[in-house]
Every structure is written in C-alpha cells, then in structure tokens.
Amino acid sequence: xxxxxxxxxxxxxxxxxxxxxxxxxxxNKLKNLDIQNRxxxxxxxxxxKKKKDISKxxxxxxxxxxxxxxxxxxxxxxxxxxxxxDLDKILSNIPNLPHDDVPLGSTENENIELTKSxxxxxxxxxxKSHYELGEKxxxxxFDLATKTTGSRFVFVKNKLALLERAISNFMLDIHTxxxxxxxxSPPLLASENTMFGTGQLPKFETDQFEVKLxxxxxRKFLIPTAEVILTNIVKDKILDFKTLPMxxxxxxxxxxxxxxxxxxxxxxxxxxxxxxxVELVSIVEQxxxxxxxxxxxxxxxxxxxxxxxxxxKVILCSGDMGFSAEKTYDIEVWLPSEKKYREISSCxxxxxxxxxxxxxxxxxxxxETLFCGTLNGSGLAVGRTLIAILENFQLKDGSxxxxxxxxxxxxxxxxxxxx
RNA sequence: GGAGAGAUGGCUGAGCGGUUGAAAGCACCGGUCUUGAAAACCGGCAAAGGGGCAACUCUUUCCUGGGUUCGAAUCCCAGUCUCUCCGCCA
Numbered sequence: 001x002x003x004x005x006x007x008x009x010x011x012x013x014x015x016x017x018x019x020x021x022x023x024x025x026x027x028n029k030l031k032n033l034d035i036q037n038r039x040x041x042x043x044x045x046x047x048x049k050k051k052k053d054i055s056k057x058x059x060x061x062x063x064x065x066x067x068x069x070x071x072x073x074x075x076x077x078x079x080x081x082x083x084x085x086d087l088d089k090i091l092s093n094i095p096n097l098p099h100d101d102v103p104l105g106s107t108e109n110e111n112i113e114l115t116k117s118x119x120x121x122x123x124x125x126x127x128k129s130h131y132e133l134g135e136k137x138x139x140x141x142f143d144l145a146t147k148t149t150g151s152r153f154v155f156v157k158n159k160l161a162l163l164e165r166a167i168s169n170f171m172l173d174i175h176t177x178x179x180x181x182x183x184x185s186p187p188l189l190a191s192e193n194t195m196f197g198t199g200q201l202p203k204f205e206t207d208q209f210e211v212k213l214x215x216x217x218x219r220k221f222l223i224p225t226a227e228v229i230l231t232n233i234v235k236d237k238i239l240d241f242k243t244l245p246m247x248x249x250x251x252x253x254x255x256x257x258x259x260x261x262x263x264x265x266x267x268x269x270x271x272x273x274x275x276x277x278v279e280l281v282s283i284v285e286q287x288x289x290x291x292x293x294x295x296x297x298x299x300x301x302x303x304x305x306x307x308x309x310x311x312x313k314v315i316l317c318s319g320d321m322g323f324s325a326e327k328t329y330d331i332e333v334w335l336p337s338e339k340k341y342r343e344i345s346s347c348x349x350x351x352x353x354x355x356x357x358x359x360x361x362x363x364x365x366x367x368e369t370l371f372c373g374t375l376n377g378s379g380l381a382v383g384r385t386l387i388a389i390l391e392n393f394q395l396k397d398g399s400x401x402x403x404x405x406x407x408x409x410x411x412x413x414x415x416x417x418x419x
Numbered sequence: 420g421g422a423g424a425g426a427u428g429g430c431u432g433a434g435c436g437g438u439u440g441a442a443a444g445c446a447c448c449g450g451u452c453u454u455g456a457a458a459a460c461c462g463g464c465a466a467a468g469g470g471g472c473a474a475c476u477c478u479u480u481c482c483u484g485g486g487u488u489c490g491a492a493u494c495c496c497a498g499u500c501u502c503u504c505c506g507c508c509a
Contacts, residue, residue: 041469
C-alpha cells in the first residue's frame with residue numbers, strides 16, 4: 001500500500017509513475033477524499049480539544065455544553081470514517097510502483113531476457129512431454145485425481161513421488177546450509193488480515209481458496225504461496241535493525257484457483273490447483289531491497305546450476321509484474337517438449353509496499369522508525385522442477401536419469417525406469 | 420465438546436473512574452568513571468494522525484466494536500484472539 005502522505009507531496013509524479021502499470025485510477029477522487037478527510041480531522045480535533053478542556057475544569061455548569069460537543073463529534077466522526085474507508089479502499093487496490101530499472105511494457109512479450117545459462121539438451125529422438133513420460137511410467141496419474149478430486153490435480157506416485165520429495169529436501173538443504181535461510185514449517189492457512197498484508201486481498205480474492213472453520217472464527221484462506229505466511233512473520237512488529245536481514249525458507253503446498261486461466265496449460269502438471277513450492281522470503285532494511293533481490297535471485301539460479309538444468313533470467317516489464325512488486329526477475333527453465341522456456345521461479349522486491357500493509361517496521365541506527373523492505377522468490381517451484389527434470393533428463397526408452405545432486409536423496413538411484 | 424483465566428509501550432509487568440501516555444524492571448541510546456571493556460551511578464527512550472518553513476503544537480491510541488459518564492486502561496455489553504484443566508483425537 002502507498003503512503004498517502006507521500007502521494008500528497010507530489011500527486012502528479014505519483015500518477016505519472018503509476019501510468020507504467022497501465023492501471024486506471026480516479027486520481028481526482030483520491031485527491032478530494034484526502035482533502036475532505038483532513039478537513040474533517042481538523043474539525044473533529046478542535047471539538048475534542050474543547051471537550052477535553054471542559055472535562056479538566058470539572059466545572060459542573062459546563063457539563064451540558066460538553067455533552068452537546070460530544071454529539072457533534074459523533075456526527076463528524078461518522079463522516080470522517082466513511083471518507084477514510086473510501087480512501088483506504090482506493091489505496092489498497094493500487095499496485096506497487098515499478099522501480100526505474102523496470103522496462104516499460106504491458107504484456108509478457110515486453111519482458112527482457114538478461115542471461116542464459118546451461119546447455120540445452122540435444123536429443124536424437126523427439127523428446128516427450130512430462131505427462132507422456134509420467135503416465136507411461138505409471139507415476140503421474142491425472143485420471144485418478146479427476147476421479148477423487150477434479151481437474152487440475154494429480155497423483156504423483158512411486159519413484160516420482162520420491163523424486164518430488166528429494167527435490168524439496170535438496171533445495172531446503174542448500175538454502176539453509178549455504179544461503180543462510182532459516183527453515184520454517186508454517187501454517188498453510190492464513191487469516192484475512194494476513195492475506196491483506198502481502199496483497200492477495202482485497203483485489204485478488206477470486207484466486208484464493210477460502211476454508212470454512214468454526215462459526216465465529218475469522219475468515220481463513222489456503223495459502224497461494226508460502227510468501228504470504230512467511231512475510232507476515234513480521235506483521236505488526238517494530239524490529240531492531242540489528243536483527244535484519246531476516247531470511248526464511250519453507251517448502252509448502254500452495255493452492256490457487258487459477259481463475260481466468262481456463263484453457264491454459266490444461267494438460268499436464270504445469271498449472272495445478274495444488275503444488276509444492278520452496279519459497280524464499282527476506283525482510284531487510286528498506287535501502288537494501290535491490291541488493292537482496294540480486295542475492296535471492298542467485299540463490300534460485302544456483303539450484304538450477306546444481307541440477308544442471310538450462311534456464312534463462314528475465315526481467316519483467318511493468319505490465320507483467322505482480323501487484324506488490326517493484327521489480328521482478330523470472331527464472332525460466334527449458335522444456336524440450338515445448339521448445340521454450342517456462343517460469344520456474346519468480347523473485348520480487350516489494351520495497352515497503354507490503355510492509356506498509358502489514359505495519360512491519362524497524363528502528364534504524366538513527367532510531368528512526370521505518371517500514372521494512374520485503375522480498376520473496378521461489379527457490380524453486382517443486383512441481384515444475386520435477387517437470388523440467390523429466391523432460392530434460394529423459395532417455396530414448398522413456399526412462400529418466402536422476403541429476404547427480406539428487407541421487408543421495410534417493411538411495412543413490414541413478415535412473416527411474418518402467419519397472 | 421465442558422469449566423475457568425487473560426489480552427497494557429521493543430520485551431516483562433503494575434495500575435482497576437479524574438495531570439496515567441501510563442509505575443517498575445529488562446533492552447536500547449548518551450554521559451560520568453576506566454588504559455579499554457564490564458560493573459556502578461546520572462540522564463534519555465511509544466506509535467499513528469493533523470497543523471506549522473521550522474522550533475513546536477494538537478488529537479487519538481492500554482485487543483476490536485458498541486454503551487454508561489462532564490471524564491474510562493479502569494464500569495457494562497458484544498466480538499476476536501490467547502492460555503490452563505477435563506473429554507476426544509493425528
């Protein structure tokens with residue numbers, strides 16, 4: 001969320017910066033609400049002061065006057081809180097401003113490739129898709145999932161289930177032992193307020209799975225990414241700058257409705273309602289966001305290097321970035337069956353955007369209270385890593401060789417074969 | 420599911436109708452002392468919002484929302500959350 005005080009300072013600059021997002025906002029309305037809001041606050045405060053003074057005198061003859069004032073305060077207060085909530089409503093739906101580094105654009109076609117790494121495999125046969133391979137092995141069962149649950153779910157079985165677990169554990173080990181992240185096993189449900197903090201609510205409610213608990217308890221949502229729950233660790237906190245940066249890693253299932261992606265990636269397990277993801281989150285001093293973004297992105301690509309998977313790094317254009325991000329790198333892995341790169345990680349700096357929503361602050365060395373910077377990135381999406389391994393490490397007979405670094409996690413298995 | 424207890428500043432924890440924005444301790448910052456550090460002693464230290472170029476000043480905030488009152492952290496009602504005991508259970 002943006003700070004209205006800062007918007008006020010340079011209203012036109014804000015409107016201009018937001019244009020990069022190609023978002024339609026009624027700026028005049030915003031401006032007017034802010035002015036009205038402050039006028040009413042001033043009115044209210046004048047009356048409150050009067051009332052307070054009367055109370056201090058303890059003069060009985062003034063008590064009735066005080067009562068009158070109370071009534072006017074109630075009325076003004078009603079108006080003011082209405083205006084304030086309208087104002088907040090607009091503010092909470094405005095996305096983060098793109099950083100200057102971010103290229104201008106409206107769709108993914110304007111994203112810019114920065115680097116390419118790894119060697120694209122050269123097959124002597126036509127490479128199969130992950131779902132062909134998985135089904136042939138009898139280890140990916142989409143039909144069964146359709147029977148028990150519905151579309152966009154999958155049963156991962158046998159050695160592929162082991163592979164999935166190995167991927168997860170391998171990534172966690174690297175991030176905790178080499179990259180300095182603290183491992184967390186978090187709740188998979190988040191409260192409404194938590195979802196607001198990272199920006200999933202209110203604007204993207206239709207993408208979320210809501211879960212009904214007992215009557216009376218607040219609304220709960222299945223996390224669409226561990227980012228939500230990990231970032232909110234610092235919600236409502238005022239941290240000491242010495243405790244920063246904080247770095248968390250978790251491997252969790254993620255749940256997404258994928259509303260609006262009907263007909264997209266319907267085959268296979270590219271786009272599922274439920275998938276595992278190893279997520280990285282950093283809480284930093286606000287000036288360190290961009291450095292941390294580079295560091296985090298390197299942590300993600302480091303995994304692909306170790307797995308020997310070919311990938312490229314892309315910087316997202318202004319129109320393709322997520323709601324809370326100021327700058328995002330996507331890491332895309334090569335999929336031989338599609339002959340193209342597909343997203344396997346997305347690393348974003350959210351500047352102070354989420355911290356303002358969460359009220360996550362810290363005291364810097366000058367004892368000033370400032371909003372934290374927050375970052376999140378996949379390190380990596382486990383399901384898509386599984387896909388990438390299947391496709392890139394497939395052999396002519398449909399068996400899969402296991403990347404060397406994963407073998408210790410799989411009883412030194414070298415190959416997944418039909419039987 | 421049954422029975423209780425609680426929610427106060429960065430943290431711990433007093434207060435239970437009128438200078439209480441809030442005692443005390445810890446943490447933190449500054450100073451004295453010390454070769455340096457520690458200890459000891461002295462001093463400082465909440466957040467949000469409004470007004471002002473600024474010094475500064477005003478308002479709000481003791482879980483949330485209502486109510487009583489001239490006045491509420493303190494009394495009443497509702498809600499949320501947390502904890503303890505019993506039952507059930509991975």
